[in-house]
Amino acid sequence: MDFKYVTQEERERLYNEVWDEPLKIVAQRYNMSDNGLRKHCKRLWIPLPSVGYWAKIKAGKKVFKPDLPKVRGELKRYVHSYAIKYRSDIDKYSDVELQSMKGLSLLTDGTIRYVNEICSNIEVKNQLRNPHNLIKQHKDELMYRKRRDKELQQASFNTDYYNITKSKYRENKPMIPIYVSEVNLNRAYRIINALLFAIEEMEGFANVMLDSGNDKGYFVIMKTTFYFIMMEEGKNKSKNNAEEHVPILVLSLSAGDEYYKCTNYSFKFKDKVDEPLEKQIGIIILEMLQTANKILIEEMLRDREYEREIKKKERQRRLEQMRKGELEEIKILQQAASDWNKAEEIRKFTNQMELKIGEIEDEEKRHKLSRWVLWAKDKADWIDPLIEKEDKLLGESEYIFEEIIETQ
Incomplete structure (x- = not known):
């Protein structure tokens, strides 16, 4: 609660609290000293129990509890919603239902009675x-x-x-x-x-x-x-x-x-x-209030439309983000499939080379070519996305399982 500027409902609640429990206990609830709460109550015209009040309560004696003063004069600077109170169930109504509301439909029944009484007098x-x-x-x-x-x-x-x-x-x-x-x-x-x-x-x-x-x-x-x-x-x-x-x-x-x-x-x-x-003063004020009621309904409908538009854009943004993510994963899939094909082609090629190397009579040449085939097979394993491999010069390979896990 912001004690500098409270609603009438908050003021009424505080009034009931300080008469239901000692001031010290209520103050602790609001994380302040009892003296600080006493000053706020004084400014908000909230009467406090006199000395000996709680002793009388404990003894079962009859005690006097004064009424909470009405909001007027200087107090209007610190309290709001003391006269005009709005219904709390408006959000439950559909746009069509809201558009059909007339008169002072946004106000509570008590407020409407209060307004009519003032306008009549x-x-x-x-x-x-x-x-x-x-x-x-x-x-x-x-x-x-x-x-x-x-x-x-x-x-x-x-x-x-x-x-x-x-x-x-x-x-x-x-x-x-x-x-x-x-x-x-x-x-x-x-x-x-x-x-x-x-x-x-x-x-x-x-x-x-x-x-x-x-x-x-x-x-x-x-x-x-x-x-x-x-x-x-x-x-x-x-x-x-x-x-x-x-x-x-x-x-x-x-x-x-x-x-x-x-x-x-x-x-x-x-x-x-x-x-x-x-x-005609009462009629003028009622006309103003009914017009204000219409304008507030228009504002509420605009706010609802704005919120729907924001949610729509957010959904579109998320869908676009998901689409981009999907495309990115497809690229990874395509690249992985391409790399796998390359690795397989290299392996097929090196297998054929091994057959040809066996036909070479020069031992030194066979040895050099066999070393190259081993190198080629090692690179095929590095290119293969299904094999997790690290090369001294090329670094870690693009291991498809890790790529999939990171993107999920």
């Missing part, structure tokens, strides 16, 4: 209290940009003065891409604020960046990135007067991965006459 406050850091950042950056742009506009009549004024200001910092009029800004803040905190409740997060100088915002939830234009204004016909137009708020979202050429998803949520955006 999201409330956009009438006043912006305890704003999210990204909201604060947007307020500060928007104020800075307005002040800077106003001064630069005033200085635009004089190039030198403009350049001096411009040098006083830094480059833009990224902020949430909100494009609404001043009258709708506070309302947009309140909607976004509720959305940000609700996503964080489900183990997601949001951030902003600059993309080619433009503000770009994104959510990450269920391992999926959603880019967004948080708010912009549209037009809608008034309920009372068909000719009168009133501004509405629109939230645009998109997700997908162009690199893998998977399906790109984009959708917009806007004010409706009977359902303003404030009432």
Whole structure:
């Protein structure tokens, strides 16, 4: 277990362990001191038995065991899978079965209930209290940009003065891409604020960046990135007067991965006459989660296809290796057969020579030729792959039995 970053299941298991056995015993199991384990438990908000707890257990007395605190606040930095938990049996499903899965099929039943409960109870406050850091950042950056742009506009009549004024200001910092009029800004803040905190409740997060100088915002939830234009204004016909137009708020979202050429998803949520955006936050989050579910399934199917391709290539590589090995063994066989034939031909030839030598009357010539025949027979034995032989000059012979053993 990596105590710096644990899953909720690991945290729950550790909580049960330190209440089932003394801390010293549990610490030994994790190869650390009891003081080191105590520090990890404190950081993970895991309550520990008080002094005298184990003595009371031994005496059969009734003891108090506090509940494990829920994951919130600072603890979210150290614990994951505390809200979004995935089913453990997904790998058992075939590709066809996986493709047919809808909704939040990758999540456990408990997680689905948790998500539905949060989405059903999201409330956009009438006043912006305890704003999210990204909201604060947007307020500060928007104020800075307005002040800077106003001064630069005033200085635009004089190039030198403009350049001096411009040098006083830094480059833009990224902020949430909100494009609404001043009258709708506070309302947009309140909607976004509720959305940000609700996503964080489900183990997601949001951030902003600059993309080619433009503000770009994104959510990450269920391992999926959603880019967004948080708010912009549209037009809608008034309920009372068909000719009168009133501004509405629109939230645009998109997700997908162009690199893998998977399906790109984009959708917009806007004010409706009977359902303003404030009432749609839960629907928006459910749509995001269901889209993330689809994208994760697509990724799983791609991973499966990739693994199959890797295995296919590995099989082909092994077959090619076996084929090359087979060809190599055939070469050895052919060479051995050829060498054996050569040895046999030499022996036949030397046998005929011996017959001819017997007909020579000169004893010295017969002696020299007989020595050559012995030499030739010795070389035939060295060439013969069925005979293991070593020659002083030529070295060891190619003994077929050793060749076969080495290649198996």
